[in-house]
Amino acid sequence: MAECRIIQSPRRLAGGLQRADGKALSLSQPLMQMNPPVLQLALPDTLEDTPLERWSIGDQIEAGQPLFTTQEGITQACPRTATVESVGTGKTLSGSPTPCRLLNLTVVDPDPPRQPSLTPLPANPDGRTLRQRAADAGIVGLGGGGFPAHLKWQHRLHTLIVNGAECEPFLTADEQTMRLRAPAIWDAVVALMSALSLQRCVLVLEDNKPEALAALQAAYPSVLDAQDVCITVIQSQYPSGAERQLIWLALGLEIATTTSPVEHGIVVHNPVTLAALADALHGYPLTDRIVTVTGPSIVTPGTFQTPLGTPIDLLLSQAGGLRPGHHNVFHGGPYTGWPISNTAAGVRATTACLYAAPVVSQTPSPCIRCGACAEVCPVHLQPQQLFAALTHDQLDEALHVGLSQCLECGACDVVCPSNLSLTKTFQDGIQDHQLQQAEKQRADRARTRFEARNQRLLKRSEADETRRAVRRERSGSALDRIRAARAEETH
């Protein structure tokens, strides 16, 4: 058996946070299987084909059968054998004003699919087969991005980075997966490396996950050349798992914000995504994902193997429910999570964590320019300058000083002594900028259309004018002829 190469990263983030990670909270319990009686799947806005036409109420759908396909080619399989209860519109997780279309299912057979619904792939699939399989099996970034995996593989790639950093406190989905499914992760690495002919693979782990490291080491497959593959251990620090930061920590390479890592031949995948990919190779599409339910307000935090579409309520009650009092439930971790307003909605592929914490009201005080935010900013922005510009209606200045480079990681919020909602302000600013760009494009289009119309009207009136002139001339000559004829008659 080959030995796995383990490297200590010589780099550490300038900035970032080092706080108590709270991960033990949910890792003290073993992984539990969720068996929900109902499922609620939110349909993406843009669908290649809609289930509305294919399914009618009362129809039974087998587990693993395709439900719908998005425009990006991602096919979602039915998580469990179930009957269609209703298809309609309803509130989303975040409670955004535009309703989304929902597919409600009543589960018939609560067990996960036992038979592969797709044909298992041979040992070393080629790139095309692998891309097709990932799309058919619905493999998207399960770390939280939700970006379709097969689209990343369209680029010429040379390096695979497995993002096992899981730097945000309380999050344990990646760690639990690495502990329990290390062989599957390596399987996916082997398949990816051969199919995409990658030169190297770096699996990055934070140093607060010794169990995961041991599991990965033990499962290291002999087929992988230790020259090309290594595990890089980095210092536990938030947000070392952000894509560009991770690449820098692993390879010492800074990716310009105007380009994406795949354009540089580097693809980053989350271990949970890789485990799901390994299942897909054996013919099992993505039907379940691992969800951490944690936070100070959860009675018994833990990790749950959860069918997609499981109502959030159900998951929370499975974790012992919320403690008495006012609590917020966040989709994601304590720093990057956003509040869930509709807990009846179903779990998504990107739901890595549900974090519940008591509602705290903190009154913000004015910024005293202490610079604590700049100290922790992983991209070295000056959040206090961004904040001052945005709160005084100077979007252009905020963009000038790097608003669009903000990771929205929330580190500045944590350290701000004035309790300012910096990240929220930046998110709003970024959104405002996008709307402004859209407005500008509309204005430009309106201008061209207006000018084109004016040109057309001008041309038409000119054409009318010439036609009239021609007619006048012709009629003039006709008159002359008549006059001449009359004159002849009289003579």
Add this chain to the structure above:
Amino acid sequence: MLWRIWAPPQSTRAVMQSVWIALIPGTLTSVWVFGPGVLVHLVLAGLGACLAEVIGRRARGLAATQALQDGSTLLTAWLLALALPPAAPLWLPFVAGLIAIGLGKQLYGGLGQNPVNPAMLAYAILIVSAPVAMTTGWIVPFQGWSTPMPLTGIGVGAVDGLTGATILDLYRTEFRELTAPEIAQHPLFSVGGLGIAPGVEWVALSHLLGGGFLFARRVIRWQAPVGFLVGLLGLAAFFAIDPDNTVPVLTHALAGATLFSAFFIVTDPVSGATSPRGQWWFGLGAGVITYLIRTYGLYPDGVAFAVLFMNFMVPLIDQYTRPRIHGESRSIRGSVRGRS
């Protein structure tokens, strides 16, 4: 409870309070050296400052209590009380507190908005408009306890036990006739202490202690204080090649407001530069200008003017010392409106 004091402060109030704590050793030493007048000044400056805060907030239709609670107003007053001459007439600290908060802070919209250091602004305004009260109210060290506080500016300097001169003043006036080693024979040097800047040196060293506390609590960074000391003492050391005609480096370091300013004035986050590199330049500039004013200027201790000048440089410094953003080839400079 001790760990609470040592952990980095988590709120604006805690930041201000840690500066209070850091000021305690220097204040106690000042009382020991200059007498109880320091405490009276502290109270009067605090009253003036709070009055201005209340009036300013009320005038804008805002609640005054919340602003007083964050502790920044009292901090400004405290800094002023330590900067003013200990035997200055009693109206001086009160007016200084009023000016600092009224003109320096409230006009700009309160905490966090003021572009210049309120304490230094009040100091500069007063030294220009009340030079006698501001320069002659110095007590011979250790005689403060036996000296009555003057109630008005009249007669300052004439009262027994008062002296119109600090060590820096002494050097400035005596250089016309004497060399530095000769000046060091002056009786003022033998009052007590290390013989560098009698009395004041103990105050300065206490402030060093407080500054160390602030640094350990990560309330301040090293850049601004070190920049200031390098600027001031570096120039002093350079010109010390002519020891007869220059103030000794150690006197520059321990006399006047050098250490006090290094840790409590140039480190003010609101009116100072924000990035570490910017703080370094800010401190360095303030140090150099302080040296120039001390050596060549008309005013006895140039810190107030130097800090004020550098405060006006801060927007520029902030714009040109941003760190390079991760993934960018160079740092962003200037502002949108200054891009040309």
Add this chain to the structure above:
Amino acid sequence: MDWGLLLISAALVNNVVLVQYLGLCPFMGVSNRMDSAFGLSLATAFVLTLTSVVAYLIETLILIPLDAVWLRTLAFIVAIAITVQSTELIMRKTAPLLYQVLGLFLPLITTNCAVLGIALLNVNRSHTLLESALYGFGAAMGFALVLVMFSAMRERLARADIPELLQGTPIALITAGFMALAFMGFSGIVNS
């Protein structure tokens, strides 16, 4: 006088705006934006140096021989106006890039009392030709320094929660006053 000291004196100690209170109009008017401030500073540096020389030449070549020094102010105004206008015209054609930066500001400078003030001061201090040019240049540097500093400060004030009553010009005037106070610290550094 030492030329270095002359420069420092003109730029800092006797700062044309904050100590001599000349050129306050552009100082308040063109400090809203930093790029304008840069432009005006460059234009002023150019014009001040040039007009200092021209004024010196008019003084020594025309006014003194004709014994018409009582016409100095008038003559200087005319000379400055002509110099500035012709500079603008020539620059517009020959150096369009430079004109883009300075062009808008050149006519403003014609009415900048700092320009006339420096020309008159040069005569009062009986500077030589080179000293006049240097003094003009130094004064322009001082003008540029405070203008750029002040414009950056005004940009910061635009991002501060200034009470509504004082927003804009009022707070700018107050701040300019404080800035003048800061420059008082330099008094005495160079005896002039």
Add this chain to the structure above:
Amino acid sequence: MNEITIDIIAGVIALTALTTAGGLLLQTLSRRFRVDGSPLVAQIDACLPQTQCGQCGHPGCRPYAEAIASGESINKCPPGGRDTIEALADLLGKEPIPLDAAHGITELPKVAVIDETVCIGCTKCIVACPVDAILGAAKLMHTVIADECTGCDLCLAPCPVDCIALVPRSWPTRDIKSTDSREVIARG
């Protein structure tokens, strides 16, 4: 003539000579170094919201831009609101002024919708639309290309059956920053 008079005359002659020479110099220079053309109108036009609504009193945004370039007030564009006024003030080096309420108030951007059951296919709205955002032909139902509609409301008046309505956009839009109309009234 005494000496002082001679002095005065000499001075006046010298000054006159100086000014005349200067005037002539400037005249020749302005002839030799003439530059024409100004990109100002395009820059002003870029600040305007391109709704082509005519609320400013000009037939479209470009004509208003031309009017501004020749000195018209910058506060006559309600759809642009405060943002536009500030951008224009910035560009032209003027002080931002409140919106002139005589030309309307800033509202959330809207789109026109044709009630297709009522439309009689008269093509009058198609002629009125400044950006060709209405599709249709005579006697055939018309429809608005929502994505191209600027919400100018010029199609409302010509419609003989009142089948066009302005509705809020279905896609997210920026918060409007209108100048407070009360402020406009207060300042007369």
